[in-house]
Amino acid sequence: MSHRRERVARDLRNRLAQIIEQRVEDPRLRGVTITGVKASADFSYLRVFFRTLGDREQATQAFNQAKPFIRRCLGDGSRLRRVPELDFRIDKSLDSAARIDEILKELETQRAASRSGAGRPGEDEEEPA
Incomplete structure (x- = not known):
């Protein structure tokens, strides 16, 4: 992404956050954070990523209803x-990061369990009669 495009996208993200915080009065959008934007090359289309403390589906519906006003x-x-045309999307990157963290913790637990049993050969075997 060019420097100009990055700057304009950042400015649009900041303006959107300000509009949502100060001018949109829908209670379903309280606790919403604009986490990023992705703009088309000509800025005719803007995908807006958000996180919310509330219900995700309710926030998505609220954004779709408020879209003309926000534009x-x-x-x-x-x-x-x-x-730009606006497309509001739930930012799932933190969900993905949390899932990856969970998988890594599971792997570490499995490794620790296999290491604790690996140092004692024959522990699970029966002694010969």
Whole structure:
């Protein structure tokens, strides 16, 4: 991504966060954090990633209902030729990271269990009669 595109995407993310916090009054969007944006090359499309402390589906519905209002607010004073279409998505990256962490902990537990049994040969075997 070019430096300009990164800067504009960062500015759009900050403006969206400000609009949602200060101008959108839907209680389903309380506790929502905009975690990132992904813009098309011409900025006609913007995928917006978010996390929420509340119900994810409720927040998604609220974003879809508020989308026209949010776009209007985003367009106020915008230097872009066109206000981008918005696509709100739940940010699942932290979920993925938590799952990876869980798997790594399971592997470590299994390794520790196999190491504790590996140092004592014949422990599970019966003695010859």
